[in-house]
Amino acid sequence: MIHINFEDIFNYEFISKYKNFVLCGEEWNGENYKFNISDSNIEFDKSGDKTLYEVIEWIKENHNEKTVRNFFEFVYENIETIFIGSFDNIRELAQNFNELSKNKEVERICKEIFNYGKLYNKREYPRFIQSILNVFYKKIKVCPYCNRQYIDVFNGTERTFDFEHHFHKSKYWIFSISLANLLPSCKSCNQRKGTIDVLSEIFLSPYEDVRVSFSIEYDEKEIGNTNSLNAIESSIKKIIVEQDRGSNVEKLYLEELYQLHKDIVAEIEFKKRAYPKIRRIFDEKTFDSLEFEEIYRLIYSNYYPISEEEFLKRPLSKLTFDIYEELNNPY
Incomplete structure (x- = not known):
């Protein structure tokens, strides 16, 4: 595994663009990320009028379950760290995540609003992949986990890599669209890493100082x-x-x-x-x-x-x- 630095990869302009797209609903290549709230039901909807920031704020103030309100109070207090913080920042939050999230309603809402698969439709998704990879590609041309295979995009949409969610999106829902939690890896490493709980099995990210x-x-x-x-x-x-x-x-x-x-x-x-x-x-x-x-x-x-x-x-x-x-x- 090859050590990399989050600060060396992403500049201020890109981080700001990513934050404004995810949290504030600004367009990125003609797409945005919006929601509808009706009768306490929150749904992702391209035609919606609520930003993710507004949804989180609404839940912590208005949801009828105290546990849910408390969880989203935690999210609200750490909102910028969750989405654009460094890897060390989100790792520290992840250590507190399990105890705060053991609630079915919290899980349901998180899977709806922190949804990696809904950031873009099928037409726009390759642009999302290409945009982030272009930033990485100034520094990274091979898989940082194994150092064995190139990572690349060809024919405009096909790719030889996956975005590896170090804190897996099936469990650590709030980090599924965190910038520091999206690392390009070869398909082999992503498949083998799978849904490993990286905290309990001490599986390290290239962002961590490991040799x-x-x-x-x-x-x-x-x-x-x-x-x-x-x-x-x-x-x-x-x-x-x-x-x-x-x-x-x-x-x-x-x-x-x-x-x-x-x-x-x-x-x-x-x-x-x-x-x-x-x-x-x-x-x-x-x-x-x-x-x-x-x-x-x-x-x-x-x-x-x-x-x-x-x-x-x-x-x-x-x-x-x-x-x-x-x-x-x-x-």
């Missing part, structure tokens, strides 16, 4: 000093994937998945051993004029990371970097 590292277990008898690519690959017993805390590696089956990439590790080892020969292939003056980052990219087909942002540009970049570091710092 994943890769190392290699070789068959020492096999690897020896061979310069054969096939022999190097067959000597790799295991790619070890470790995370300093949390259950992500286990829940996403990352170690099992990364065993598919022994060929990449073998190629890195082979290229390091073949480095003197590679250098001689090029004109030495030209080769010596290259920056280290250019040489690294040329040989290892990867960006040289000066910061973690580089890991978000290309699949398997964290694996490549860790193995490069291990080979150059064997002790």
Whole structure:
């Protein structure tokens, strides 16, 4: 998993636009988010005249159940944090959520008004996806959970990723349209993560400060000093994937998945051993004029990371970097 910062992803203009659309009912690409209130019944309706902010305010003042009023008093007091707060902010609120929400009427109303699927109709939904992804895509081009697959939109509407609700919308209803709770992930990671309760199982978000590292277990008898690519690959017993805390590696089956990439590790080892020969292939003056980052990219087909942002540009970049570091710092 690759660490990212909410503040680095979203600027003030985008956050303001998102808040005004969700809470204040302003249009986004010709659509808005409005409700009707009739006989204490609240329904999402494109032709409605009530904003989400007004609905929440009405419920906390007028609903006939005290528990419901109390819950929406909590929502009202934390309304901006819920929708546009940082991940750390909503995680803190989530820790209080369960005790405050054990009420069927609260659940019913929340599923109606905090409804991710109703933000846009089928015609506008791809624009919503594209708008948010465009913001992410300035920083993130691969799945931040596994670092194995690109995330992208093609043909205007088709996509190779899902928006992963870290606090799953089937349980943490009030966060289903929270900006910090919408993370692009590959479909595999989103499917495996599923409805995990991230607080009880300590499943971490890329917004949290967590470190994943890769190392290699070789068959020492096999690897020896061979310069054969096939022999190097067959000597790799295991790619070890470790995370300093949390259950992500286990829940996403990352170690099992990364065993598919022994060929990449073998190629890195082979290229390091073949480095003197590679250098001689090029004109030495030209080769010596290259920056280290250019040489690294040329040989290892990867960006040289000066910061973690580089890991978000290309699949398997964290694996490549860790193995490069291990080979150059064997002790």
